[in-house]
Amino acid sequence: MSAERALGALRSIASFIHSRYRLRFTRREQLEAWQARQLRHFLRDVLPRAGRFQGRAITDLASLPLMDKATLMGDFAGFNSCGLSLEEVLPIARQAEASRDFSPTLGDITVGLSSGTSGNQGVFLVSSEERQRWAGILLAKTLPRHLLPRLLTPWRPALRIAFYLRANSRLYTTLSSRRIDFGFYDLTLGLEPSLARLEAHAPDVLVAPATVLRGLAEAALAGRLSIRPSHILSVAEVLEAEDAEAVRSAFGVAPQQIYQASEGFLGYTCERGTLHLNECHLHIEPEWLDAGRTRFQPIITDFSRRTQMIVRYRLNDVLRVAEAPCACGRVERAIAAIEGRADDILWLPDLPGRQLLALYPDVLRRTLLMHGAALQEYEIHQRGLAWQVNLRAASDHDDACLALGDSLRALCAQLGVRPPALGFGHWQPAPPEAKRRRLKLLELPEGLPCTY
Ligand SMILES: [Zn+2]
Known part of the structure; x- marks a missing residue:
């Protein structure tokens, strides 16, 4: 292993430990105090590195204007600390999409395209350090306890993760390591042709959009697939009750959810099955949609990013809040459902x-x-x-x-x-x-x- 890879792995492990064992708040005020400290540092030392915020003394998050995908794309170079323009990064992203080889980077920076109808596609930049931290945090938040020994015991077989997505990214292959056998399944190739490889891979963890999980569940129920994943995660689409039920009857485990977008790792389900926002790593303001405060659009500020600035960024999603706090004791906001996009x-x-x-x-x-x-x-x-x-x-x-x-x-x-x-x-x-x-x-x- 090269020194650089070893360092990267260490960084992932450090964020894993930090996120899983240190950032556990039992009172909402503690979480908010932690966020306030992170935000102070971010506004003072990080944000001014991006052209748009240069030379400005910002102490108050609320004083900054809201942004969204259109704002970001309209002043692309202004929102990143490398001063990279859209013209410089777009060819790399497009090339990756066309060739289905998602490994090229721009120096240390991974360029990703967000799914979205062409015309409102977003472009996202992540450095290798951010990628490694992200991998650690994602595992810390989503890996159930019974799979931890697989990750940590060198003489046991590596943890096998199968990941179905529209497009792969360096972000995801960062998860691949000596302890993780990571398989990317390209959705553009269709579901049916992937079954044989999936069967041979025999994943412990299956990650896919809800409709794909449903398709795999149906293949399993029809006897065409016999994998036994012990942990199943739904991503990228609304997980409907019927999908969850089909998955449960096919594989014997209830699917959990990861709320992950190009804009960041936004939420995860806890061991009680409740979706929590990832507020240890993101500041999330609710923009309430109704007087009764039952639904909101999230406005996110990612205080751990150093490359691309996501500051008071309004997501197009509609979230419905849970009526009662979660019995798991986490103080991160509990969500009853991701209802869909605002234009749903x-x-x-x-x-x-x-x-x-x-x-x-x-x-x-x-x-x-x-x-x-x-x-x-x-x-x-x-x-x-x-x-x-x-x-x-x-x-x-x-x-x-x-x-x-x-x-x-x-x-x-x-x-x-x-x-x-x-x-x-x-x-x-x-x-x-x-x-x-x-x-x-x-x-x-x-x-x-x-x-x-
Ligand atoms: Zn919970």
Whole structure:
């Protein structure tokens, strides 16, 4: 092992230990005090290294403007401490996507593309130090106790992790080491061709988007796959109750979730199955969407980054808070669900026609779930006052459309909104590398204000 690799491994181990055993707060005030210290240092010593913040004396996070993907991409060089421009880094990212070889870096820096429709794709920069820390933190937060000996005992077989993703990244291969046998499964190649390799790999840990876990569970239930992972993590998509159930019955373990985006490692499920925000490593302000403070969009500040500045960055996700604190005792905010992206919320006018009211993804999902197995797949796209509903029914398609129309109208009546003009069609599967998005707001109804 070269000195550099050994140093990298040490860094991962140090963050692992720090994150797992030191950063355990039993009181919210302790966590906030730790965050405040980290933020002070970040604002004073780190942030001014990026062109956009140079020469500014910043002491208060709240005094900084909000940013999002568009802000970041609009002033790319200004937001990183290396002064790298989009023109310099984009060819590397595009080349990696095209060749499916995700190893090239720019010096020490890994360039990643966020998934997203072309046109609003984000570009993210991570240094090797940040990568190594990330690997340590991710394992610290997500690895269950029973797998720890596999990681730490040199004479036992290395821990086998299978990772299904749209695109690999140096970020993920950083996990690979003498103690971790890391396998990347390229989703653009499809699920079916991967089964033989997965079977031979026999992973202890399986990480994949929810729809892929579902597909693997179905392959296992059909007897075409016999892996026995003891830990299963869902990433990148909303994990629906039915997916979780299919995984549990196929593999005998309930899937946990990692809430990871290009913007950072945002959350993880604890041993009680509750999703917690990763507030030991990120400052997360809630931007409340409703007066009752049940849902918010997270505004994140990553005080541990040194290369690209993610400061008061508004994510497009809608999170629903848990009603009670988690019994595990962690003080990091508990989330009942990642409901989806902000544009998964559909909008309809109230009865007087004065304002638009939100129909949240989980409310719609619950209504549709009541149709049970009769409804195998669905998606709803809203354009103005019209909803296009595409579905795949277990038996008669027309009957299913009628039943679904009735329950959507009943839901509208219950919520006090005017029902949309409904159009029905046949559901078509998306390519395997596409993210599942059942609900999509393509165009808001015109002329009315939105009231959450
Ligand atoms: Zn918990």
